[in-house]
Amino acid sequence: MTESNKPTRSLAKVAGIVAVATFISKIFGLVRQQAIAAAFGVGPAYGAYNFAYVIPGFLLILLGGINGPFHSAIVSVLAKRKQNEVAPIMESITTLVVGLLLLVTIGLVIFADPLVHLVAPGLYITQAQAAAQGTDAATFQVLQQTKEIAVQQFRIMAPMAVLAGLIGIGFGALNAADQYWLPSISPLFSSVTMLIGLSGLALYLGDKVALPQYAALGGAVLAWSTLAGAVLQWLVQLPAQWKSGIGGFRLRFNFRQPEVQEVIKIMVPATFSSGMMQINVWTDLFFASFIPNAAAAVSAMGYAGLLVLTPLGILSNAILVPLLPTFAKLAAPESWPELKVRIRQGLLTTAATMLPVSALMMALAFPLSRVVYERYAFKVEDSSLTASVLVAYASGMFFYLSRDVLVRVFYALEDGDTPFRISVVNIFLNAVLDFFLVKPLGAPGLVLATVSVNAISMVAMLWILNRRLGGLPLRSWFAPLIGLTIGSVIGGFTAWGTLQASQSILGQNGLLLLLFQLCLAGALGLGVFVLIATQLKIPEVNQVVDRLKQRLFRH
Template identity: 60%
Template sequence: MSINPKKSRSLVSIAGLVAVATLISKIFGLVREQAIAAAFGVGPVVNAYAYAYVIPGFLLILLGGINGPFHSALISVLAKRDKSEAAPLVETVTTLISGVLLLVTIVLIVFADTFISILAPGLEGEVKAIAIQQLQIMAPLALLAGLIGIGFGTLNAADQYLLPSISPLFSSVAIVIGVWILIWQFGSNLNNPENWYLGGMVLAGGTLAGGVLQWLAQLGAQWQAGMGKLRLRFNWRLPGVMDVMKVMGPATLSSGMLHINVYTDLFFASFIENAAAAMRYANFIVLTPLGIISNMILVPFMPVFSRLTAPENWPELKVRIRQGLLLTALTMLPLTAIFIALADVIIRVIYQRGAFKSADADMVIPVLMTYGIGMFFYLARDVLVRVFYALGDGETPFRISIFNIFLNGFLDFILYKPFKTPGLVLATIGVNLVSLIIFIGILNKRLGGLPLKEWGNALLALTGISFVAGVASWGVSWGWQQFYTGNNLILQLLQLLLSVITAILIFLVLSIQLKLPEVDLLLSRIKGKFQS
């Protein structure tokens, strides 16, 4: 008997629960970024933190994230076994993984200077020293990342979804509390050089505290579910342990390749003053709607693609690929228009207060606009990768990801000097665009031809509509500023809200005129989400 034999909870209800929990976590993440911006602006503390968090953050995403290799490996094995086998299996895997990651933690602490020098050769003086100190404080997150990932997989296998999805907010809460205590104690003096080290310690310490709280919350839930306790167990030959490792090892290596481009970007960013901090603030804004929309709209396509891989089903598969690409365009292109047209208002509403001044906003605004340009290419590439996985071909995306590492490094090298920080984002866009073209070319040949002209015309029409929507929203924002100026937050929010509504309505009305079936599909899915 498997751990979760009952089917009382549908996939739709699970997806809805995860979406709500993810949204709550994202809201707390926004509050966290606002607190950091108010305390430190785009300055040395945040810039150092961006580099110090690279390795711990990478491990948290890779090992501790939902759908990460630890999460996926445990679910794939536990779901096929009796519940009585779960606790010994989880405790054995936890013991093995903890031993390895404890060594990683020690290495990070001892060689923090070396790692920061490799990641950010352009950092010097106090900024580098702060980054080294922050990395040493956050090094235990390497161990916690594995434990959190194991907790995600274990709890999901036990049919518990809310806590794993909402638990990342613990880190945000811990950081916000620490930052606001600092602001209360030091006020405007917090961003003075003599307080940089203290600020850096609070950011790193809050991040570590959040990781500890996240793990402890999961551990308590594991105990209650009978899925293992905090117990050392060295029975490597226990049935299921090697099955977990066989899935976990290759998946970890494959997933890790995707993050190398991030390191490459930060390597070149270290030669641009405060570039890493600016990218951090802008990237968070883009990833928030991107993550939510990708889960809500595109996740259902993976099982659909998988059912249509036989040659006789390829006509239907082509229709589904078109749906995936056009739904991506219908959701990402209006966001592109909004981020380009309203970047200044968005940045000032979200971040401009406290230590985050107008000059800081001026650094982040062009970065946000550039990120906005690349949203469609990022998600469309992800749709096509899912098609290859459904076809049982993981080798092609892996090979292209290897090629992308070198392409990204080349584009970073030629773009970072003339375009500064936006150039690094343009390099990422270039990589995603090239990948998209290669994937389409391979699928066109493998599936016996795709209606590329038809798809291209639809995408071109939607791009034109998004341009019109962007111009209209910019016009509304500009007109508002002619009558209402100043830094009143309520008025700025109203300006942003009115401009965004204008863009969405115009995009929607004009898109309906194209009579694309994907428009009706999108509207029906949105309606279903609100009714569920």
């Protein structure tokens, strides 16, 4: 906002706040996922949860997530407004959004069964169809149990639709008011409620948690804990909103107010655009439901996805959150030269962080999965399946985050239509790739389809921005990107070679030994990348290195 009681923070300071808060929340998220893996492995309770969470979780991530369309639209508009103008805008938008999402919630509860059928039709096959496909009776029973649990979980989590809108609007307003800590730390509360729920279940059932007869109870605990986490995420932001004077519970129906219309103008196409990306997730699960052991496949996708999203979430928030208000302030044509510099900064920072992380995760996927998840109900064969999916996910980290950087540029230019059109095309492309890749590659093939779609989206957006902004210095951007890619590949091979050598000498049995080998291989691989990256003389990389040196040797 143009008027604030606080001075505007620098990009570096904002990025630091966001990175620390997101790191803490992601660590709790990882612990939560470890608890789920230990309790349920790749069984029907967590497999059903992955199907049931698609639509409620889609709404929570889409509408309530940091960098989601509600958050982005609110920041883009309120960052340009005076503080005393904010409350009426916020209250009008909240009134409109909550009213619509209440209707959505009612629809989700009523139509839970057909919606789960839409998400996962493979769970609804008959016994005759299963026999014709060569599915044995035990696997068919697991599919039926997975379906029943998924419908139950879906109904429990339906109210997350309303909560998602409230969370996204509130966090967008807080960021516009130069408050970054609470929005970035908020996912921690969801993890805490999940850990409390799983702890209560463990105390109640003991070592019987993973038994099939208790899968429905375990599934209900997962769903209720998720809903409680969303409620808590909303409640914790209210005191900060009231203190900042950015709106309360007052109903306002000023939907034709110019500022409200401006938010809607960005929010509606941005929601559909981001929604198209989530439809790609649904498409993946749609095809995954036809894999014979669907519960294991989607569970592995969930576990591997969390391993990727932990560093991706930390770095994406640190990069995107401070850049979005900056992009918005540089949207005027006379500021485009500076905007191009900021776009380069976003892309090269993304490359310098995501490419080496991707290479290391691909090289160390199997021991990483074993160290993080392999205990109690989670077995070595589950680690192998999760690692194969992790390799596919890790290969697309740079494309995923780069596409998000470019989407924010379009939002800053008050153009949500272009990302939306690209996303519509990508839905069909993703479905086609899923169809051809799921049979030969299984779950990893579904992930590779999404990676390909993200890469195509990034290229398309760069081409359009190049035309719209009067030309981008793409050649000068590609040279450092290629250098960082080569450095990452060398770092990845270094890590892989170190791992193989240490395992041939020391073996690979025991958690502490695996953890030591993982740390050793990762440190050497990362060290090689840093040595190469610093020799490339890339300003964005050198700035990060210099800042780290200053902090390390300050005293």
